[in-house]
Amino acid sequence: MVAADPSLLDLMIALIPAAIAASNPVVVLALGTATMLFGVPSF
Known part of the structure; x- marks a missing residue:
């Protein structure tokens, strides 16, 4: 993917x-659960 629009x-x-x-x-x-524990899901 090349320079995708941020939005x-x-x-x-x-x-x-x-x-x-x-x-x-x-x-x-x-x-x-991950969102509540860590704030932001990390992949």
Whole structure:
């Protein structure tokens, strides 16, 4: 990927985990817990 628009990159970063989470509720719980514990999910 070459010099993506930052807003597009942010959108991709937001949508990819959302798509995974939509198909796997356990991921939602894990990410929610990680977010509460660490502030920001780290991949």
